[in-house]
Amino acid sequence: MAAPKKTALPASLAGKYKGSFAYNTIKDRLPLILTKVIDTLHRHKNEFFEEHGEKGMEAEKKAIASLSKLRNELQTDKPLIPLTDNLPDTAFWNKYLEYHQNTSDEPPSWFQSPWLYTECYMYRRIHEALARNPPISDFDVFKEEKAHNFFESQQAIITLCTYLQETLKSTEKHDELLKKDFLKLLQVSLWGNKCDLSISAGADSSQKSDPLQSVEELKSFILVDHMEDVWSLLKDRKNPDSQTTRLDIVLDNAGFELVSDLVLADFLLSSKLVTEIHFHGKNMPWYVSDTTLRDFNWTIRQMQSANHKSMSKCGVSWESYVKKGAWVYHSHLFWTLPHEYSSMAQVSPDLYAELQKSNLIIFKGDLNYRKLLGDRKWNFTVPFHQALNHFHPAPLCSLRTLKCDIQVGLKPGQGEQFTKTEPEWMIIGKYGIIQFDAAS
Numbered sequence: 001m002a003a004p005k006k007t008a009l010p011a012s013l014a015g016k017y018k019g020s021f022a023y024n025t026i027k028d029r030l031p032l033i034l035t036k037v038i039d040t041l042h043r044h045k046n047e048f049f050e051e052h053g054e055k056g057m058e059a060e061k062k063a064i065a066s067l068s069k070l071r072n073e074l075q076t077d078k079p080l081i082p083l084t085d086n087l088p089d090t091a092f093w094n095k096y097l098e099y100h101q102n103t104s105d106e107p108p109s110w111f112q113s114p115w116l117y118t119e120c121y122m123y124r125r126i127h128e129a130l131a132r133n134p135p136i137s138d139f140d141v142f143k144e145e146k147a148h149n150f151f152e153s154q155q156a157i158i159t160l161c162t163y164l165q166e167t168l169k170s171t172e173k174h175d176e177l178l179k180k181d182f183l184k185l186l187q188v189s190l191w192g193n194k195c196d197l198s199i200s201a202g203a204d205s206s207q208k209s210d211p212l213q214s215v216e217e218l219k220s221f222i223l224v225d226h227m228e229d230v231w232s233l234l235k236d237r238k239n240p241d242s243q244t245t246r247l248d249i250v251l252d253n254a255g256f257e258l259v260s261d262l263v264l265a266d267f268l269l270s271s272k273l274v275t276e277i278h279f280h281g282k283n284m285p286w287y288v289s290d291t292t293l294r295d296f297n298w299t300i301r302q303m304q305s306a307n308h309k310s311m312s313k314c315g316v317s318w319e320s321y322v323k324k325g326a327w328v329y330h331s332h333l334f335w336t337l338p339h340e341y342s343s344m345a346q347v348s349p350d351l352y353a354e355l356q357k358s359n360l361i362i363f364k365g366d367l368n369y370r371k372l373l374g375d376r377k378w379n380f381t382v383p384f385h386q387a388l389n390h391f392h393p394a395p396l397c398s399l400r401t402l403k404c405d406i407q408v409g410l411k412p413g414q415g416e417q418f419t420k421t422e423p424e425w426m427i428i429g430k431y432g433i434i435q436f437d438a439a440s
Contacts, residue, residue: 013406030122079109080107080110120337173271181271185264248355261364278327341374362396380416392437
C-alpha cells in the first residue's frame, strides 16, 4: 500500500508580496527600529566614555557603523550574509542561511526570503553589532523603552496587584469563584499583549486603562475563545493528592505584559491549580520589548521596592517563588533562532523534551503564534492542530492579540467578513485569541 501523501504546506509570508504587512514592516518599520537603535547608542556615548574611556567610544562608533551598514543592506534588498561573531548560536544561523541558499533560485535577501527569517535575522544582526564590540557588548539597546513601558503602566499594575492580593486573602474557594478569577486574569494576560514595542517601532505602548474593567469591554473581541478548555485541564488536575502540575509560559513582552503574566502565575500557584511554573524568555535583546532574564529579575526588584503595598507584596512573593524553585526561568537559544516550532524536536531536542514534561504550555504573543504556525498563509478555517504541523510537546494554548496577517481556527466566512468590514483587523491589536490544542 502506498504511503499517504504529505500535504504541501502553504507559502511563507514574505516581503516580496507588495502591500502585505510583511512588505510594509520590512520597508518602513524595521529601518525605523534600526534608526532608533543607532540613536540610542549615540545618546549613550558619554556614558560609554565614562565607563570604558576611549575603548568605549571606539566600540560605540564601530557598532553604529555596523548598524548603519545593516540598515543600508535592508533598504536596498541586499543578500543576507553569514554571522561572524562566533557565539553559541552562530553555527545554527549560518547553517540556516546555507539551507535557504541551497533551496532558493536566488540568494536569500530581505524582501525575497520568508519574513519570519529576515525579521529575526535583523535582531540577531543588532546583537552581533554589539557582541563584536566589547566593552559595550552587553548593552541592551532596548532597555530604556522597556523600563518606560513599565513605569508608564504603573496605575494599571497597582490595580492588578491590588486585585490579586484581594483574591489571595480567601485561599479556600469553591470552584466557581476560582474559575471566575482565573478567567479574568487569563484575559488580562491576553490583552496585556497589546503592549508591543516592536509593532509600535518603540513608540509608547504602555497600559493606561484599568485592565480589569477592560476585560468585560473586550470580551466580544476574542475571536477564538477556548478558555473553558484551559480551565477544565487545570481543574481536573487539581486534587488533594499533591501531584505535580507543571505550567510553562513562553513569554513575550517585558513591561506591563510581563507583570500581567506574573500575576496570573502567582494566582495559579497560590490557588494550587499548578505546583510549579517554568518561564521561557529570550537570551538576548529581541523584537524591541521581548523579555530577557535581566528584564525578568529587574521587574521583580522594581515590584519589591515599589511604594505601593500591593505591588511590593507581589514582588516579595515572586522573589520567594524563584528562590524556592517554584518559579524557574529558562533562556534556551532556540527562542532566538529563526526556526518555526515544528522543527524544534530536530533542531533543539533538549528543549522539546523539557516542554514534554509540561501539563500546559502558554505561548504569549504574536511572534510565538507566527512560529507555531510556521508564519504561513494558512486559510482562516484550517484547524489550529493541523497548522501546528506536528508540534505537540504537551497541551498548549496561544494568548495573542492579532498584530500580523495570520490566523487559523476561525468559523467559515468569519475572516472574509472581517476583511470586508475592517480590512486591517489582523494587524491592529484590537482582536485577540485564546486558542487551545490538547496535543492528543
